[in-house]
Amino acid sequence: MSIDSFRGEHAFLSNFFECQLTYNNFNYLNVEAAFQAQKCPGSESRFTNLLPSPAKKLGRKVDLRPDWEKVKVQIMREILKIKFQNEELKEKLKATKEAELIEGNTWGDTFWGVSRGNGKNMLGKLLMEIRKEL
Secondary structure (H helix, E strand, C coil), rough: CCCCCCCHHHHHHHCCCCCEECCCCCCEHHHHHHHHHHHCCCCCCCCCCHHHHHHHHHHHHCCCCEEEHHHHHHHHHHHHEEEHHCHHHHHHCCCCCCCCCCEEEECCCCCCEECCCCCCCCHHHHHHHHHHHH
């Protein structure tokens, strides 16, 4: 079985799902804001009260830290681990059992997800890793 959309009953798997979390001493409203904030150290406070779409948009405009491509997967892993410390979200993730988690999208993201049948699905892979650790 696979879950190929992080919408509807599986929206909790999305980085856009509302869930307050603290990462590196800053409080965020969702994973997307926490992740985008890490692109430009020193600017984290600009992301703390942002909803996912504005956070993503702002994240496209900041100057990337020089090591971003090397650290982005580890940062996402750390933020997701924090997200799934929430008991309700942890139980929902565990309830996906052995399902393959695929971040299917129509916007062409082939690194974090799969679009038109192509992609690395890094978000899905990280979620499955975390599920295995729970």
